[in-house]
Amino acid sequence: MRILHTSDWHLGQHFMGKTRQAEHQAFCAWLIEQVREHQVDAVLIAGDIFDTGAPPSYAREQYNRFIVELRDTGCELVVLGGNHDSVAMLGESKTLLAQLGTRVIPGVCETLGEQLLVLKGRDGQPAALLCGIPFIRPRDVLQSQAGQSAEDKQKSLQQAIQQHYQALYALAEAKRAELGNALPIVATGHLTTVGASASESVREIYVGSLEAFPTSAFPPAAYVALGHIHRPQKVGGLEHIRYCGSPIALSFDEARQQKEVLLVELDASGLRGVTPLPVPCFQPMQSLRGSLKELPGVIQEVAAQGSAERPVWLEVLVLSDDYLSDLQSRIATLCDGLPVEVLRIRRERGTAVASLTSTTRETLDELSADDVFARRLQQEQLDEADVTRLQGLYRGVLADLHKPDGD
Structure with missing residues (x-):
């Protein structure tokens, strides 16, 4: 059998x-x-x-x-x-x-x-x-x-x-x-x-x-x-x-x-x-990390896996230059003419305290719903029991939202 x-x-x-x-x-x-x-x-x-x-x-x-x-x-x-x-x-x-x-x-x-x-x-x-x-x-x-x-x-x-x-x-x-x-x-x-x-x-x-x-x-x-x-x-x-x-x-x-x-x-x-x-790879994907100085060589290397019909999907984690406000346009310039497509840009954030109102312009695209909730909890002075209780309520809400009709 x-x-x-x-x-x-x-x-x-x-x-x-x-x-x-x-x-x-x-x-x-x-x-x-x-x-x-x-x-x-x-x-x-x-x-x-x-x-x-x-x-x-x-x-x-x-x-x-x-x-x-x-x-x-x-x-x-x-x-x-x-x-x-x-x-x-x-x-x-x-x-x-x-x-x-x-x-x-x-x-x-x-x-x-x-x-x-x-x-x-x-x-x-x-x-x-x-x-x-x-x-x-x-x-x-x-x-x-x-x-x-x-x-x-x-x-x-x-x-x-x-x-x-x-x-x-x-x-x-x-x-x-x-x-x-x-x-x-x-x-x-x-x-x-x-x-x-x-x-x-x-x-x-x-x-x-x-x-x-x-x-x-x-x-x-x-x-x-x-x-x-x-x-x-x-x-x-x-x-x-x-x-x-x-x-x-x-x-x-x-x-x-x-x-x-x-x-x-x-x-x-x-x-x-x-x-x-x-299983063959039907769509190349890569997660890259580096400074703006290092990324051109890394992107060039990864681009060899792609083609005009099937560009490589990229996630880029920017190190050391994460304070820049024009990261998206800078990375777009690095990828110009290459068979790659950047789907997500992330910032390292260094050792800065996580915050929903980040001064480095963190966007919701970079965060999951769980990330947002966790960071909101960090802004409150809560004991462990309260954190556990709120996490349970939060997951209960998610369960109701994801429950298919008719189940």
């Missing part, structure tokens, strides 16, 4: 005013080629197929086109909902997509058995069992209790998620016994695990959700396919518990990562091996 593990596509993402549509189209075409070349039996997308709960129409079209093209390969597709995905939007077409060999688990199902799937090999015979676990929202597995501290909520949620995994795994074991075959059991998840290394494009899963899930809480599955963290990695150094990462760089701090999908081979004895398949 060969499974291709991928996640965090974020179809429909706009990155600093730039669409990622062409990159996603190129990735989908490349992925179909890998399925054919490696004779993959099933593709698992472990959450965040879309960037928002209400993706643009072209992103939905990309999703549907991929499903149709994958069907022609004879490979199954399983789509798990992530924290960016709308349960209602993903679920609305799952009955139709089932006719095209695609099974969708948008959220925790009312009946646990709906999350247990039998994956078939090319010969049409059962080859593995899948515990399909999407992003778990607290309301899916917990009832709110008055008076609980944040720590108590974390413990309760961790225990509830662990129980969900164990109950579904027990169901898989019973199904394996019923089928009478020594089938490997695969589990999925869309969450943060203890020790996972994230990047700036991984938005926090909001207050009330799990901060980090211990690896010891996973059931003894042959392989655990995880999503949510964009950096590919083994969890706790374990071969069978992995994040495949996002297929394209979703932030500048991911630009130097080698993106990949994972080819997972299983047989009756369990996991045979995991092979990373490097």
Whole structure:
């Protein structure tokens, strides 16, 4: 049995005013080629197929086109909902997509058995069992209790998620016994695990959700396919518990990562091996740093990666000259005539105290919403308890704002 593990596509993402549509189209075409070349039996997308709960129409079209093209390969597709995905939007077409060999688990199902799937090999015979676990929202597995501290909520949620995994795994074991075959059991998840290394494009899963899930809480599955963290990695150094990462760089701090999908081979004895398949870079991106004296050489070097049709997207961190008010025009002059496009200019700020009213004209484009809130808190004389309380309220507001309609 060969499974291709991928996640965090974020179809429909706009990155600093730039669409990622062409990159996603190129990735989908490349992925179909890998399925054919490696004779993959099933593709698992472990959450965040879309960037928002209400993706643009072209992103939905990309999703549907991929499903149709994958069907022609004879490979199954399983789509798990992530924290960016709308349960209602993903679920609305799952009955139709089932006719095209695609099974969708948008959220925790009312009946646990709906999350247990039998994956078939090319010969049409059962080859593995899948515990399909999407992003778990607290309301899916917990009832709110008055008076609980944040720590108590974390413990309760961790225990509830662990129980969900164990109950579904027990169901898989019973199904394996019923089928009478020594089938490997695969589990999925869309969450943060203890020790996972994230990047700036991984938005926090909001207050009330799990901060980090211990690896010891996973059931003894042959392989655990995880999503949510964009950096590919083994969890706790374990071969069978992995994040495949996002297929394209979703932030500048991911630009130097080698993106990949994972080819997972299983047989009756369990996991045979995991092979990373490097994803080509469809859009060069670089984060540069230096003084105005150093930047010309650095920009020239990076420009060699671009072309007139596909210029390199740049983030420039200016050192030592950050006090200048005309940085944008100076850097534009340095880039004139080169196949590069500057998407963001940042200032080092030296050792100056962070302030919302910076004398060096810091713009909101240089700050995230979290940065603005953190700097506003710094202007107040607050004790640790008040800071924690306000941070919790702030994340609660964000959770409400990001909650898709119909969820």
